Amino acid sequence: MSNEELREARELRHEQQFVSVLYERLDTLREQAEAAVEVSAGQVSTVRQARVERDISVAEHSGRLATLNAVESGLCFGRIVSADGVSHHIGRLGMRRDDQERTPLLIDWRAPVARPFYLATGYTPMGLRRRRHITTRGREVTALHDEIMDLADTTRTGFEDPDGDAVLLSALNSARTGRMSDIVQTIQAEQDRIIRAPYCGVLVVEGGPGTGKTAVALHRAAYLLYAHREQLARRAVLIVGPNPAFLGYIGEVLPSLGETGVLLATVGELFPGVRATGTDTPRAAEIKGRAEMARVLAEELADRQTLPDPVLEIAHEDHGTLVLDRATAEEARRRARDTGLPHNLARPAFAFRIIDALTEQLADRIGADPLGGPNLLDPTDIAQLGKEIAGSPEVQAAIDALWPSLTAQELVAGFLEDPARLDPEDAAAVRRPAPRTGADARIDWTPADVPLLDEAAELLGEDDSAARAAAARERQERIEYAQGVLELSYGSRTQEFEDREDEDSEVLAAHDIIDAERFADRHEETDTRSAAERAAADRTWAFGHIVVDEAQELSAMAWRLLMRRSPSRSMTLVGDPAQTGDAAGCDTWEEILRPYAGERWELTKLGVNYRTPAEIMAVAAEVRRLAEPGFEPPRSVRSTGAHPVVRAVPRPELAHAAAELTSEQVKEQAAEGREGRLAVIAPQGLLPALAAELPDASWGRTPDLTRRVVLLDARQAKGLEFDTVVVVDPEGILDGSPRGINDLYVALTRATQRLGIVRDRDVPPRPASLAP
Numbered sequence: 001m002s003n004e005e006l007r008e009a010r011e012l013r014h015e016q017q018f019v020s021v022l023y024e025r026l027d028t029l030r031e032q033a034e035a036a037v038e039v040s041a042g043q044v045s046t047v048r049q050a051r052v053e054r055d056i057s058v059a060e061h062s063g064r065l066a067t068l069n070a071v072e073s074g075l076c077f078g079r080i081v082s083a084d085g086v087s088h089h090i091g092r093l094g095m096r097r098d099d100q101e102r103t104p105l106l107i108d109w110r111a112p113v114a115r116p117f118y119l120a121t122g123y124t125p126m127g128l129r130r131r132r133h134i135t136t137r138g139r140e141v142t143a144l145h146d147e148i149m150d151l152a153d154t155t156r157t158g159f160e161d162p163d164g165d166a167v168l169l170s171a172l173n174s175a176r177t178g179r180m181s182d183i184v185q186t187i188q189a190e191q192d193r194i195i196r197a198p199y200c201g202v203l204v205v206e207g208g209p210g211t212g213k214t215a216v217a218l219h220r221a222a223y224l225l226y227a228h229r230e231q232l233a234r235r236a237v238l239i240v241g242p243n244p245a246f247l248g249y250i251g252e253v254l255p256s257l258g259e260t261g262v263l264l265a266t267v268g269e270l271f272p273g274v275r276a277t278g279t280d281t282p283r284a285a286e287i288k289g290r291a292e293m294a295r296v297l298a299e300e301l302a303d304r305q306t307l308p309d310p311v312l313e314i315a316h317e318d319h320g321t322l323v324l325d326r327a328t329a330e331e332a333r334r335r336a337r338d339t340g341l342p343h344n345l346a347r348p349a350f351a352f353r354i355i356d357a358l359t360e361q362l363a364d365r366i367g368a369d370p371l372g373g374p375n376l377l378d379p380t381d382i383a384q385l386g387k388e389i390a391g392s393p394e395v396q397a398a399i400d401a402l403w404p405s406l407t408a409q410e411l412v413a414g415f416l417e418d419p420a421r422l423d424p425e426d427a428a429a430v431r432r433p434a435p436r437t438g439a440d441a442r443i444d445w446t447p448a449d450v451p452l453l454d455e456a457a458e459l460l461g462e463d464d465s466a467a468r469a470a471a472a473r474e475r476q477e478r479i480e481y482a483q484g485v486l487e488l489s490y491g492s493r494t495q496e497f498e499d500r501e502d503e504d505s506e507v508l509a510a511h512d513i514i515d516a517e518r519f520a521d522r523h524e525e526t527d528t529r530s531a532a533e534r535a536a537a538d539r540t541w542a543f544g545h546i547v548v549d550e551a552q553e554l555s556a557m558a559w560r561l562l563m564r565r566s567p568s569r570s571m572t573l574v575g576d577p578a579q580t581g582d583a584a585g586c587d588t589w590e591e592i593l594r595p596y597a598g599e600r601w602e603l604t605k606l607g608v609n610y611r612t613p614a615e616i617m618a619v620a621a622e623v624r625r626l627a628e629p630g631f632e633p634p635r636s637v638r639s640t641g642a643h644p645v646v647r648a649v650p651r652p653e654l655a656h657a658a659a660e661l662t663s664e665q666v667k668e669q670a671a672e673g674r675e676g677r678l679a680v681i682a683p684q685g686l687l688p689a690l691a692a693e694l695p696d697a698s699w700g701r702t703p704d705l706t707r708r709v710v711l712l713d714a715r716q717a718k719g720l721e722f723d724t725v726v727v728v729d730p731e732g733i734l735d736g737s738p739r740g741i742n743d744l745y746v747a748l749t750r751a752t753q754r755l756g757i758v759r760d761r762d763v764p765p766r767p768a769s770l771a772p
């Protein structure tokens, strides 16, 4: 072995020894967490409070265990050595030695100490002498890459990486798996600044395809959970993505960073109790997403607050016919509306006026003095009459007819059956026949219906008086229980402390510091579900932070829903208006944010494309220039030398030619020793023919992205990436929707290595560069 080889072997051995110590420590912590879970779970008690405490403790220790299990792969990935020789290892979570000083062993990548690992450069070394990337497979250290920050430092390890980008390029070139990986080892400086940007306010991250917007958004969520753990663990973080397949694609990133308590959802999943499995035509979705739908629904609801025309006759069981005239009902309606309360909560005010008027009418009739004197009924009689009126099923039916108690589902379903407030063409596009049985469960709700349901729920309000009464009763029981506990505690005082000389004992009993009410409140936290689980079940939950990916796709109505879930407006929105495909989507951030945040939001941009090689990006940019002649794409960090392959065939042969090109590409990938993933992206109408030609491909509503070949339309491909992409009938995608240019741009920018295009030879290529 040469001296250099010996030096390298020694360096690698040292690093391996340290990494092994880290894994030993991880194992110990895991064993402790496992034991703690077992001990907590084994505690048997008949006392409710003890059971609750046990469940909370099991949940806490299980969460800790899940975190420790999640960081197994790539536990430690970096090391920084400062100018004064102090060294820190950087990893997925922080760990300390089990010594008296609790010496730090591994620094969490999110800790301030780790920051130079991401930001230091030769020009601004931030006090570093050297930065090392440590690559591991399992628990074995397989490679080291060192960057020298202090040019005066002449020591060499043999692992120097002169360009400092070997680890990044290796990550970008690695075969895709159908699941997004974290980028914690190679976060770039421009990305790091966004990840660690302040927690409050609305931060918009804009960038072209492949600039790492999704990766940055997810790492930002992990960072915020670390930096503001207390607040966010209670209020939870919500991550919104465009469709379930995309959420599956990104779903492993946060767990790999040790964060498991985050809610991932599409907007269509944010109305508890409704599963939006239906589909709208693009036009119907666009109409339902318009901001004016808020007004339309409010007017629809106002129409449900009806008036008798001219009178409503109520046949009372005991007292004959009562007559409710239009003026009385109108007055009651005005008063109920004037309360400013949502519809269902204003209903008692309406009912009160109606009952009052009917009682008066009946009292006039029954108590009328035949001799013309004053009414013969006294106030007690009148109160009794009022009770009878209020309890009468006929009167209740009349109130229901004029001011019905409604659910959001009823209001929206009714509107969609007869969207009379829309112009006739729009109405025809959104109209949906009544379900045969009228039962909610049978309505095929669509994702675009969900913001309408949420709007309706806001307008209606929830009559939670029964739930509140139950909660009050429960609290009273807890107070009584607490009084019992405190009395016992006080009773035992004499025995406990009587014989003690020091009256100012530091031991405090419960009765010394709290009263029964506070004691009861302290034990109120009985819900052991995580904040994310509770948030998922609660329509009115206010999240601590919301991250919206592909934010450009959301409709104005979807934004109304999301803003209600974020009263503090602590949000990170990432997207690219050039990729907007949804007809309901927005073109500018101002359009989205002005109504909610005015000028108080910040725009940041990412400008380097980590995904798409320069050769592919050149073709995609030509497409974009059809809409924006001066368009400049984000700079690709790599160039592969592999130019896109274009084939032109007669239209009937498109599917067959695409299948042929696909199998050629799969073979080429295999010959390179690359497993990887391949996507065939085509207009929706071609998918069945392609599926017949590609029997092993996964396709459909929620394709399995881990399969070797998947078949998608351009909308489904949004946000995803594959080693190789074959785009079929690009002009078909271009002409397929009003935002077809954006759709084609998305389709062409999904590949990390190769792009193939199969086009109809009888249509003129658009742009000209798509010609073979």
Ligand SMILES: Nc1ncnc2c1ncn2[C@@H]1O[C@H](COP(=O)(O)OP(=O)(O)OP(=O)(O)O)[C@@H](O)[C@H]1O
Pocket (backbone or CB within 6 Å): 168, 171, 172, 181, 182, 183, 186, 187, 188, 191, 207, 208, 209, 210, 211, 212, 213, 214, 215, 216, 576, 579, 610, 611, 718, 719, 720, 721, 749
């Ligand atoms: N710093 C980095 N280190 C390693 N890989 C990175 C880095 N930044 C981005 N990537 C990779 O680049 C690819 C593109 O990232 P991402 O999907 O986040 O981009 P995007 O801007 O959301 O793209 P699009 O708008 O096209 O959906 C991913 O594979 C991601 O892991």
